Amino acid sequence: MVDEKRTPPPMDRVWNFFTSVRLAIVTLIVLAATSIIGTIIEQNQPPEKYHQIYEDWAFALMDRVNLFDMYHSVWFLLMLVLFTVNLSCCTIDRFPKMLKVVRNPRTKLDENLEKTLSLSDRWKKKGSLSEWAANYAGALSSSFAKPKVTEDGGAVHLYAEAGVASRFGVYVTHLSIVIIFIGAILGNVLGFKGYVNIPEGEAVSQVPVRGGSRTQDLGFTVRCISFRLETYPSGQPKSYMSDLSVIDGGRETLRKTIVVNDPLQYKGIWFYQSSYGQTGGATAKVTVSRKDGTGMGALSLAANETVPIPGYGTVRGVNFEQNFQGNGPALQVVVEKPGQPASSFWLFQGRSDLDRQRADSLVFAFGGLSSKMYTGLQVAKDPGVNIVWLGCTLMVIGLIMAFFLSHQRVWVRLSPGTDGRVEVVLAASASRNRLAFEKKFEKILTGVKTAGQ
Amino acid sequence: MSNVILFNLTTVLFGVASGLYLGALYAKNEKIAVAGTWVCILAAVVSTAALGLRWYESYQMGIGRIPVTNLYESLVFFAWAVDLFYLVVERKYGSRTFGAFVMPIAFFTMLFAIKNDSSIQPLVPALQSYWLHAHVITCFIGYAAFAVSAGVALMYLLKARQETAKISEGIVGLLPGTKMLDDLVYRAIIWGFPFLTAGIITGAAWANYAWGTYWSWDPKETWSLIVWLVYAAFLHARITRGWHGRRAAYLSIAGFLSTVMCYLGVNLVLSGLHSYGGG
Ligand code: HEM
Numbered sequence: 001m002v003d004e005k006r007t008p009p010p011m012d013r014v015w016n017f018f019t020s021v022r023l024a025i026v027t028l029i030v031l032a033a034t035s036i037i038g039t040i041i042e043q044n045q046p047p048e049k050y051h052q053i054y055e056d057w058a059f060a061l062m063d064r065v066n067l068f069d070m071y072h073s074v075w076f077l078l079m080l081v082l083f084t085v086n087l088s089c090c091t092i093d094r095f096p097k098m099l100k101v102v103r104n105p106r107t108k109l110d111e112n113l114e115k116t117l118s119l120s121d122r123w124k125k126k127g128s129l130s131e132w133a134a135n136y137a138g139a140l141s142s143s144f145a146k147p148k149v150t151e152d153g154g155a156v157h158l159y160a161e162a163g164v165a166s167r168f169g170v171y172v173t174h175l176s177i178v179i180i181f182i183g184a185i186l187g188n189v190l191g192f193k194g195y196v197n198i199p200e201g202e203a204v205s206q207v208p209v210r211g212g213s214r215t216q217d218l219g220f221t222v223r224c225i226s227f228r229l230e231t232y233p234s235g236q237p238k239s240y241m242s243d244l245s246v247i248d249g250g251r252e253t254l255r256k257t258i259v260v261n262d263p264l265q266y267k268g269i270w271f272y273q274s275s276y277g278q279t280g281g282a283t284a285k286v287t288v289s290r291k292d293g294t295g296m297g298a299l300s301l302a303a304n305e306t307v308p309i310p311g312y313g314t315v316r317g318v319n320f321e322q323n324f325q326g327n328g329p330a331l332q333v334v335v336e337k338p339g340q341p342a343s344s345f346w347l348f349q350g351r352s353d354l355d356r357q358r359a360d361s362l363v364f365a366f367g368g369l370s371s372k373m374y375t376g377l378q379v380a381k382d383p384g385v386n387i388v389w390l391g392c393t394l395m396v397i398g399l400i401m402a403f404f405l406s407h408q409r410v411w412v413r414l415s416p417g418t419d420g421r422v423e424v425v426l427a428a429s430a431s432r433n434r435l436a437f438e439k440k441f442e443k444i445l446t447g448v449k450t451a452g453q
Numbered sequence: 454m455s456n457v458i459l460f461n462l463t464t465v466l467f468g469v470a471s472g473l474y475l476g477a478l479y480a481k482n483e484k485i486a487v488a489g490t491w492v493c494i495l496a497a498v499v500s501t502a503a504l505g506l507r508w509y510e511s512y513q514m515g516i517g518r519i520p521v522t523n524l525y526e527s528l529v530f531f532a533w534a535v536d537l538f539y540l541v542v543e544r545k546y547g548s549r550t551f552g553a554f555v556m557p558i559a560f561f562t563m564l565f566a567i568k569n570d571s572s573i574q575p576l577v578p579a580l581q582s583y584w585l586h587a588h589v590i591t592c593f594i595g596y597a598a599f600a601v602s603a604g605v606a607l608m609y610l611l612k613a614r615q616e617t618a619k620i621s622e623g624i625v626g627l628l629p630g631t632k633m634l635d636d637l638v639y640r641a642i643i644w645g646f647p648f649l650t651a652g653i654i655t656g657a658a659w660a661n662y663a664w665g666t667y668w669s670w671d672p673k674e675t676w677s678l679i680v681w682l683v684y685a686a687f688l689h690a691r692i693t694r695g696w697h698g699r700r701a702a703y704l705s706i707a708g709f710l711s712t713v714m715c716y717l718g719v720n721l722v723l724s725g726l727h728s729y730g731g732g
Pocket residue numbers: 019020021023024025027083084086087088090094170173174177399402685688689692693
């Protein structure tokens with residue numbers, strides 16, 4: 001029994017532990033210090049890379065404590081949990097107390113309170129106490145805020161306050177951190193992040209999920225209609241863009257040109273322009289016609305690919321020169337017909353008239369090389385992201401409330417003096433920026449003192 | 454390019470201002486310090502003009518972008534913000550002795566800046582975002598406030614040592630009282646912290662718009678979080694555990710060192726997605 005009185009019950013001790021700000025400071029510093037590790041050791045690299053840098057025993061040890069993906073390790077997440085529990089308990093512990101103080105402010109300036117207030121002044125007035133009380137109440141209203149009047153025995157107390165919101169700033173800030181964590185967890189549990197390359201003209205309806213072997217069904221199809229790249233005169237990329245089309249339920253439901261920093265969003269899934277490249281080799285466009293001019297269609301020749309022309313033979317593109325014999329871009333083709341030796345000749349771009357002079361039943365026109373591009377897209381679904389933004393906004397608002405508002409309180413006490421005059425005491429306090437409040441105090445003081453004269 | 458000439462002139466002015474403030478302390482002559490203030494104001498005008506001109510010149514080159522996107526530009530912007538922040542503090546607190554501790558920060562930043570490539574380079578597509586503008590500006594105002602806080606913390610430590618030894622002679626005797634210095638260490642952080650917070654948030658928003666992830670633990674992001682945690686610890690230590698004076702001053706200096714690491718160290722020592730550093 002005696003023991004119980006000296007040390008608080010276990011539950012209380014647990015509560016005290018989780019509501020202590022000392023724990024908060026320690027957690028903040030430990031989080032900061034351990035976070036450094038992951039900026040020095042490159043995260044999420046292939047094991048071979050680490051083996052090159054570290055000895056085997058060091059690698060084994062570091063792998064054991066997840067230093068190669070530390071921000072997702074159990075111990076780091078546990079620290080974040082501790083941080084959040086600490087923050088929540090602290091807030092639950094203090095918020096009701098704060099609310100009580102704000103709801104039931106000390107409206108009477110008694111001796112004890114007076115002693116704690118460094119800004120105060122006192123004077124005496126002849127006349128009726130209630131008249132002066134009314135005068136001062138009016139003066140306070142005009143120079144500061146409308147006071148609450150309490151009568152107590154023979155004395156009258158005035159109490160006025162401003163900037164109560166400042167008391168809530170801390171709680172808004174702390175709540176915002178919890179909201180951000182909730183948003184982040186939602187995003188991780190319900191969302192996904194992936195990456196996909198789509199060649200021009202092709203479409204996907206699944207994307208590989210990052211950091212795993214899983215693929216994610218989109219529930220619709222995305223087609224890359226075309227890809228374009230713009231460069232600065234120096235050749236550096238200035239911007240690049242993809243024309244994307246969303247096909248849902250068999251028809252196109254959305255079309256958008258995306259660039260870096262301007263993604264496409266459909267059914268909560270976002271597509272971000274991320275990279276680009278050439279897919280496969282270049283293909284040569286060759287149109288075929290009869291001698292009399294009737295068209296036979298167009299061929300698309302990949303390098304060294306043999307393409308049949310029914311009733312004629314086969315064609316194969318074997319070589320390309322940017323400037324062949326000084327006559328511009330040209331394609332070398334090999335034509336094989338059944339039972340005849342293969343023949344090889346050059347086609348100049350845009351000069352089908354030259355090929356017409358070749359002794360053959362068909363005329364080939366080389367329309368130039370085209371290299372097919374692919375667009376690289378980040379694909380993300382994050383149902384928590386708006387909650388995160390809500391938390392971020394609240395955090396900034398909360399910080400401004402906490403730091404730049406100040407809870408200012410002014411008390412006036414009028415009591416009958418022993419000499420028949422009215423004794424007046426005016427005192428004030430501010431929760432923040434006392435230097436600035438001192439000037440305001442002087443103004444309020446003169447406002448009150450000169451009232452009714 | 455003429456903007457670079459103006460920035461070079463700014464460097465000289467910051468050097469002169471630092472010299473005047475230090476000289477004023479040494480000679481105990483307020484008139485010299487007043488001259489220092491005027492040089493600071495002139496430097497503010499010249500560097501503001503230089504930033505504007507650089508912006509204008511980028512449009513003339515057909516690139517057209519805000520001048521805060523590479524190492525050179527971020528350094529001169531930081532020095533600009535320190536100068537402005539300092540002038541506000543000097544006016545509010547009515548003491549010119551801070552200048553001797555704060556203006557050298559701006560001066561050495563500029564000296565470091567002019568060693569870097571000062572040409573206007575076009576932006577890679579990922580950096581073409583309004584979020585980037587908001588991100589860089591808020592971050593650097595925060596950094597500038599932390600720099601002022603750390604400079605004042607240093608003054609505090611010097612002054613406090615002298616007060617314990619009960620000497621009031623010499624240069625340090627001219628510094629404002631420890632109470633005022635201690636208050637200013639805190640007040641500068643109160644300005645810096647919301648700006649850093651806004652800087653991290655706008656950075657996250659930008660990353661989300663460009664890549665679809667608002668947080669990916671890349672070294673730069675992580676270091677900005679470290680800085681934020683250190684200052685959060687400072688604020689809590691102060692408000693709830695009454696850490697004032699010497700310990701608060703050490704924390705402020707530690708916070709600024711982590712800021713410098715976040716800003717320069719990550720690019721010079723570690724690697725990341727960010728564009729400064731390549732130079
Ligand atoms: C482990 C988590 C945390 C706990 C337990 C905690 C607890 C507290 C407590 C008890 C106070 C004092 C309230 C008062 O004066 O009545 C406070 C103040 C404050 N906290 Fe936290 N806090 C935590 C994390 C954070 C973080 C990460 C931030 C960052 C934004 C933060 C921002 C603030 C602010 C701005 C104040 C007001 C400081 C001032 O008035 O100068 N807190 N916190």
